[in-house]
Amino acid sequence: MLLNNLAVLVLAGFVGFVVLSRVPNTLHTPLMSGTNAIHGIVLLGGLIVLGLGTEGVFNKILLVIAIAFGTVNVVGGFLVTDRMLGMFKEKPGRATRKEDDA
Amino acid sequence: MLLNNLAVLVLAGFVGFVVLSRVPNTLHTPLMSGTNAIHGIVLLGGLIVLGLGTEGVFNKILLVIAIAFGTVNVVGGFLVTDRMLGMFKEKPGRATRKEDDA
Amino acid sequence: MTTVAVVGYIIAFALFIVGLMGLTGPRTAVRGNWTAAVGMLVAIVATLLLPGMGNWWLIALGLVLGTVVGVPAARRVRMTAMPQMVALFNGVGGGAVALIAWAEFRDTAGYVAEPLHVAVASLFAALVGSVSFWGSLVAFGKLQELIATRPVTLGAVHRPLTAVALAAALAYVVVIAAGGTSGWLIVGVLLAAAFFGVLLVLPIGGADMPVVISLLNAATGLSAAAMGLALDNTALIVAGMLVGASGSILTNLMAKAMNRTLVSVLLGGFGGAAVAEADGPGTGGMVRTTGAADVAIQLAYANRVAVVPGYGMAVAQAQHAVREMADLLTGSGVEVYYAVHPVAGRMPGHMNVLLAEADVGYEALKDLEESNSLLPRTDVAVVIGANDVTNPAARTDASSPIYGMPVLSVDASRSVIVLKRSMGSGFAGVDNALFTDPRTSMLFGDAKESVASVVEELKAL
Amino acid sequence: MTTVAVVGYIIAFALFIVGLMGLTGPRTAVRGNWTAAVGMLVAIVATLLLPGMGNWWLIALGLVLGTVVGVPAARRVRMTAMPQMVALFNGVGGGAVALIAWAEFRDTAGYVAEPLHVAVASLFAALVGSVSFWGSLVAFGKLQELIATRPVTLGAVHRPLTAVALAAALAYVVVIAAGGTSGWLIVGVLLAAAFFGVLLVLPIGGADMPVVISLLNAATGLSAAAMGLALDNTALIVAGMLVGASGSILTNLMAKAMNRTLVSVLLGGFGGAAVAEADGPGTGGMVRTTGAADVAIQLAYANRVAVVPGYGMAVAQAQHAVREMADLLTGSGVEVYYAVHPVAGRMPGHMNVLLAEADVGYEALKDLEESNSLLPRTDVAVVIGANDVTNPAARTDASSPIYGMPVLSVDASRSVIVLKRSMGSGFAGVDNALFTDPRTSMLFGDAKESVASVVEELKAL
Ligand SMILES: NC(=O)c1ccc[n+]([C@@H]2O[C@H](COP(=O)([O-])OP(=O)(O)OC[C@H]3O[C@@H](n4cnc5c(N)ncnc54)[C@H](OP(=O)(O)O)[C@@H]3O)[C@@H](O)[C@H]2O)c1
Numbered sequence A, B: 001m002l003l004n005n006l007a008v009l010v011l012a013g014f015v016g017f018v019v020l021s022r023v024p025n026t027l028h029t030p031l032m033s034g035t036n037a038i039h040g041i042v043l044l045g046g047l048i049v050l051g052l053g054t055e056g057v058f059n060k061i062l063l064v065i066a067i068a069f070g071t072v073n074v075v076g077g078f079l080v081t082d083r084m085l086g087m088f089k090e091k092p093g094r095a096t097r098k099e100d101d102a
Numbered sequence C, D: 001m002t003t004v005a006v007v008g009y010i011i012a013f014a015l016f017i018v019g020l021m022g023l024t025g026p027r028t029a030v031r032g033n034w035t036a037a038v039g040m041l042v043a044i045v046a047t048l049l050l051p052g053m054g055n056w057w058l059i060a061l062g063l064v065l066g067t068v069v070g071v072p073a074a075r076r077v078r079m080t081a082m083p084q085m086v087a088l089f090n091g092v093g094g095g096a097v098a099l100i101a102w103a104e105f106r107d108t109a110g111y112v113a114e115p116l117h118v119a120v121a122s123l124f125a126a127l128v129g130s131v132s133f134w135g136s137l138v139a140f141g142k143l144q145e146l147i148a149t150r151p152v153t154l155g156a157v158h159r160p161l162t163a164v165a166l167a168a169a170l171a172y173v174v175v176i177a178a179g180g181t182s183g184w185l186i187v188g189v190l191l192a193a194a195f196f197g198v199l200l201v202l203p204i205g206g207a208d209m210p211v212v213i214s215l216l217n218a219a220t221g222l223s224a225a226a227m228g229l230a231l232d233n234t235a236l237i238v239a240g241m242l243v244g245a246s247g248s249i250l251t252n253l254m255a256k257a258m259n260r261t262l263v264s265v266l267l268g269g270f271g272g273a274a275v276a277e278a279d280g281p282g283t284g285g286m287v288r289t290t291g292a293a294d295v296a297i298q299l300a301y302a303n304r305v306a307v308v309p310g311y312g313m314a315v316a317q318a319q320h321a322v323r324e325m326a327d328l329l330t331g332s333g334v335e336v337y338y339a340v341h342p343v344a345g346r347m348p349g350h351m352n353v354l355l356a357e358a359d360v361g362y363e364a365l366k367d368l369e370e371s372n373s374l375l376p377r378t379d380v381a382v383v384i385g386a387n388d389v390t391n392p393a394a395r396t397d398a399s400s401p402i403y404g405m406p407v408l409s410v411d412a413s414r415s416v417i418v419l420k421r422s423m424g425s426g427f428a429g430v431d432n433a434l435f436t437d438p439r440t441s442m443l444f445g446d447a448k449e450s451v452a453s454v455v456e457e458l459k460a461l
């Protein structure tokens, strides 16, 4: 099981490596933010450990905080990335600017 | 086990897909030849089925042929690819051509 | 894992990969981001469908808490504060990993009953998660200017102390892996890692922060992958490693764009302690000042004008006024281009974002290389709140802390106009001989106001 | 699998991936190929170390046989015969998969004791492997001109028959998956698939063969991956899928370079039955011939000359003479460039390979787009054994079978000189109006000899 997981790990590493091999400078910040959102996947760890049963109040508190942290990471990450990328979008009115006649 | 293998399958597919996303036209033929050599990996299937024991002479004949086929695929594939690529290499004498003085 | 979960996870990570591929292209980036988000939703639902799930109220509590905090934070943050927001989101991700590892340790009372690789993976996750959490908090503090932006160190003991913190964390890890079961051991790992994280990031200059955040981002990804190995969870392994690998490459690309190596970033930032105090104009040359009317005339009679935006344009939110000025000039036959340095502002692409917001077309934006070949044939270079990215010392003065950074050679143009509020230095905290160059005139004041007055004068011409 | 095997396999596929990445760049390709070869060695050794391996003599026999056949074949094949060699190597790979599946079926006496996914994966491997084997043999036969290069069909029954063969193969698959155990069932799968493979490739024109070989290459990869699923072997899964995916993309890229879709390739090639007989000059215009001396004078007094190489240059091995001619011209102040069409010759990059062999610098090679913008400003275009890639009908005649293929517009240059042996047609078997264009002169003869005489005349000038 571990060994098969290692194969998965190595392959995923290659995917990440190859995908990022050529990216324009301007997209660095949104990319950092987008990959940041993806590692919010840690949320799943909290769900599993808490959901499949844990002992004691202290553990439950730790895990609720972990889930909250993970959720902040996920929703905040994707939303902020979207806002950043929104700034790059082509705006409709570009071709006909009012200021041109001024 | 199957499911874990499926994860590996999907990831490997993505790697192949992403790596090939941008390649110069001139390298198409060597690339075809190189990937062709890589699927010579089927040789391993022959080694495993024959090596771990098989019944009957006919099966053994089938598998020896399979191993021979796989080996042709592997050694022939890598050698031919290398020969093709050899044609692309920068030759040393380019800067000082004899014909230039003719 | 059940079939449903595994199939769900495969779909989820396929969506992550497709999303990531989308994020690398300007046209597909928005869709890519949402594709990854859908992948996350699939992964969460697949997990909630695992047989035997319980503690539903607590799970709901965590999810709601996170949403209630995360959504408004992401919605309200100003563009200029995005980098620290990313740092914060990254930190909580690392914190989650650390907390889960902690809870798991307490649940199993040490890892004695677990195979070794589970113990190793969990401890790696705890250590790296904690480093990432505390390191990101310090990075946040620096960018938000709650902590001094300049490199902060504890003097000569700083580096040894950092090494001791790391060694202590590793020692706890070894004790636990060897069979230690006391609950304090894992707290020891987390605390020592926290000290290490804080000490690691404190001495790094604010200018290098984006690189550090990217590095911590990759670290959080790796800790998530380790957590996945410990929990035997494919989604965590793939997504974590995806971020670990892509984040590492990205860190490298960003460091390269600033002409820095990762090692030099980690060993202490731009403008280390030695030059941190150089705040006033130290080169001692004469400073020429000018007024909006003169600037307008100079621009109107130029053939080619370069606009060089920097962090000050972002602070003043002057981008709209700048575009208006450029449009007026273009309208009267002047050729205008924007010379955009890759690390102008406080995050890569900062200037592009702001100029795009102000509807400036892509064609008018010239990158570093193009700009440097155009500048010698440019009549007027208008520097708007930029400083370090125009500093000729980076080319000429080997003793300068920014020596070697590629800069915009505005001093090659016929004349230079610099718009800023004072003779104050920029992010790197070093003097700029450009301001005392005989061909340079300064137009002091807030960039937005200065540009607005130039626009008025241009209209009056 | 043992730890040794799995670790070996992980190293092996990592090397495959690194090698594949290397193969996509001109500078790293040679190293990439050998990296992948090392990966293969690691995978083989890891497999031989599996506990319980036996039948060593038979294994050695297979390996030696394969090496003895493969190495000389790869060493001796001429450059122009490379495509069919690749087809053959691909075919034996597919054949190996089919044979292994057959032996496995006989070993387990059907898949009754195996989980369903093993049966499905094995049968997929058998079917696709057999299609790939027989399809590749036909492709080899066509390229080696053992079978007619032109599309061959059995007339109206061809397509229905192809469908029946596929249906039969699938029917056998279903019977086996449902529990059939007779050894003839798997033979049925293999035979029906063989018919399907032959019928599929026969009607495809020789010009489309590289695309078909690439497709069969991807298919063999997929069959290897399926075999890996059946044998629970990570190396087979990863390597097979790697080739399956990259091969599919490559097939698409190659089809695109010829301006064809995969579907149109599979449904019947360039110059389908309708035009297959147009062999002589049918446009009926006047043909001007010229001599080596005149050509030399024309070239020497030109400012800019385009060399347009095609399959005929490869056949005549005229590349060295061509370079000598170009060097002489360059030496006397004429600007010479090579207009290289992506599918000139018989494989993608064929011309690049030959010209590189003759030491022509990269700078002198212009691709389709660049050439087409240069040709209108070119004095003389010298077409050396090219035909289809210069055919103006592709642009102008919607009824031509090559209509829509991007071509080199040599007819836009001031004058054209065509070097070929006769008025015969090229690969697509269609007439070329270029030869009767008033600005075209023909220099008949073997390309190498013609160019050599032009070189003599140039030296004598
Ligand atoms: N892009 C990135 O990824 C990134 C991230 C972090 C750090 N950095 C670093 O940040 C620096 C960027 O260079 P830069 O040239 O853009 O900026 P800079 O060197 O930091 O200089 C900005 C200048 O803007 C002026 N300014 C501030 N507010 C202003 C206002 N309201 N109106 C007018 N001027 C104002 C300041 O001078 P006054 O106070 O006199 O007005 C300051 O000198 C580099 O050192 C870079 O390495 C970059």
Ligand SMILES: NC(=O)c1ccc[n+]([C@@H]2O[C@H](COP(=O)([O-])OP(=O)(O)OC[C@H]3O[C@@H](n4cnc5c(N)ncnc54)[C@H](OP(=O)(O)O)[C@@H]3O)[C@@H](O)[C@H]2O)c1
Residues within 6 Å of the ligand: D206, D207, D208, D209, D210, D258, D309, D310, D311, D312, D313, D315, D316, D342, D343, D344, D345, D346, D347, D348, D349, D350, D384, D385, D386, D387, D388, D389, D390, D419, D420, D421, D422, D423, D424, D425, D426, D427, D428, D445, D446, D447, D448
């Ligand atoms: N590159 C690829 O991937 C690829 C693969 C397969 C097919 N194709 C197809 O092949 C064609 C390539 O076009 P092309 O223009 O290069 O070649 P072409 O259209 O096949 O024409 C080659 C010409 O060379 C002449 N020739 C043959 N031997 C010669 C010799 N010894 N000396 C002088 N001339 C000689 C022939 O005319 P004479 O008999 O009159 O001398 C023939 O017309 C396209 O249709 C393409 O689609 C390409």
